[in-house]
Amino acid sequence: MGDPAGPRRPYRNVARWIEKTGIDLLNMRREEAEAIFRRIGITFAVYGEGGDPERLIPFDMIPRIFSAAEWRRVSAGVKQRARALNAFLYDIYHRGEIMRAGIIPEHLVYRNEAFLPEMIGVEPPGRVYSHIVGVDIVRTDAEDFLVLEDNCRTPSGVSYMLENREIMMRMFPDLFSRAKVEPVDTYPDELKKSLAEVAPPACKGDPCIALLTPGPFNSAYYEHSYLADLMGIELVEPGDLFVDEGKVWMRTTRGPQQVDVIYRRIDDDYIDPLAFRPDSMLGVQGLFNAYRAGNVTLCSAPGAGIADDKAIYIFVPDMVRFYLGEEPILKNVQTWRCALQDDCAHVLDNLKDLVVKEVHGSGGYGMLVGPKATKEERKAYAERIKADPDNFIAQPTLNLSTSPTMGDEGLSGRHVDFRPYCLVGAETRLVPGGLTRVALKKGSLVVNSSQGGGVKDTWVLSE
């Protein structure tokens, strides 16, 4: 919103409804919603902080709304990006054209920790590496959507998209009868379709698909079991799988059953102790060999993570032009790479206006929000940058758009970001919606759930 003329057009219906319903009733409903979340067990785990090991993500009841026209643009931009990122992954594990063309420096790829030499020459079905691409998007003005980062490994949070809608429809049915909101509940079917499409060519008939989770102690375990359930596929832990004669099997009550496609929610490092980390307790011995032999498809492919590396991020618009021959629909946030001398000097001079991130970090940990940091914190951080400039990038603090959000004292604007989940199989699919995260602290820009962020339902209005 943020427009002095009042709420933007798509919000008007909701604004009227809020006025009619009244804040007290809404606050009551919020408690109701939390009780429902708690009872059905939608929680996430926060490591090493003590307290309740299973927490709720705060839920804000005011939906974030996209008009049909806005969505068309976001949707086209996200799909375009997902296609370009997969083309990039195929390229770097094969001929490396984009580096030969001088667009991306070789060392950023080949010496990147996320680059897996073991993947060179491997042909994943459909040439798809990242089957679920989560693109984190923010808005700074009425025109533009900017991409903060891509998530090409195993982006989480889609269960909130589904559950938030479920809760909203349960609690405010009349709201949905006024506004025509595109449904999101087709996501599990679309995901299953995408996974089935990338089954190994040798697999005849209906592929056996399984979701591989590290287990109940993983912070996203709820989501894993929820998705497996909605897709009607088995939720397997590494101990349920074994490799025999280059094929992957799961242990069942009727003996071994072959698995064709694995939607894995375990990092590369931990999928196979034979191929990667020998100390891993999590993996399945021989899984990577079975994958290379083409007997099983891993989603995402090992090594896909390099596409969402922050050092690579800068080049995504170039990838769109290079591989697709199109102009990028979504822009990047301006980014300085401390690895470059000029950029580094600029960053150190302007720390108080910038957000600095570690290249390989995630989840909002280890970053510096310049304007919010104390002088001492900035100074200490500057030393870290100087010690290892390659490890840092910086971006301007954005004038992020806000979205109306419930507080104890009523409605006010809070900063939001948005993550749609793009599915890539034989086709590229995008369900009209996604996860809106909201910084619940006034003025805060950090929306991560581990740092006090909350979630909202996201509406795409139909034409």
Add this chain to the structure above:
Amino acid sequence: MMLSRTANNLFWLARYMERAEATARLIEMGQRMALLPGPKESNEWRSVMMAAGAVDAVDGDKTVSEARVVKTLLLSADNPTSVRYCLERARANARAVRTSLTQQQWETLNDGWRRFEKMTTSEARKNLGDHLDWVKTRAATFRGATEGFMLRNDRYDFLHLGAYIERANMTLRLLDVKYYVLLPETEVVGGGRDHYQWRSILLALSGHRAYHHNYDGDYSPWKITDFLVLSSRFPRSLKFCYGGIRLHLDRLAEHYGESHQCSETANAMLEKLSTKDLGEIFQSGLHEFIMGAIGTTYRLSDEISDAYHF
């Protein structure tokens, strides 16, 4: 067909729920017996601990206090028969197989599973009756959610196999602890003490009223043993439990198109329970019979794991 781990989780989930309830009923029995004007030295609390398998906790001590029992059998975080431990394990097993459970089953297990986590012994004793009722209600609600809504597939069978094995086990353990009161020789002793002792067994299995329906009143060790071992109507009797085990093993055999050693073991036991009468059991020794049945039940549990790869 399902993951072997899922079968394992369902089997144990049901065992822990059954056990939590059985332990709650045992404590309840102890509480009732402690209130009755029986001789103090009989120490019902001690036999409660022994029936719950907490033998280490009572070793050497002559008398056991209620506080001790509450601490060990209700609140302990690591005694595998304590109510708290069982509820936590049941929920952990359920969490690992949420997709196999109905929403209502899960909610029953998830609601209040941390109730005993921070409770002190004195807090627990203040409202002991309420806490035990709560546990029994949990178990009943879970059973209701299972019967009312769960699809009758192999998941349902593994859940019931776990429940019946655990229940048979509990009945046998209680008989084992009490077998000396059930020996026919003690009948001549008569008097109040035995009366209370016999009653306590029925109380622990909540079979008190059912017994009266079946046997018209008076307590006798013969009838009680008959009721707990050979009755085909009382749902906690050995025969009834084995009947349930056979039913679900048969269903699995039909569903999967093959049967295993565990079916033979269950059938042999049922055969024995159907053809033997009480006289024969007492003749060859009640204690020996109970020990044999406990061994068979353990073996059966292992055979089920083997047959279904968990």
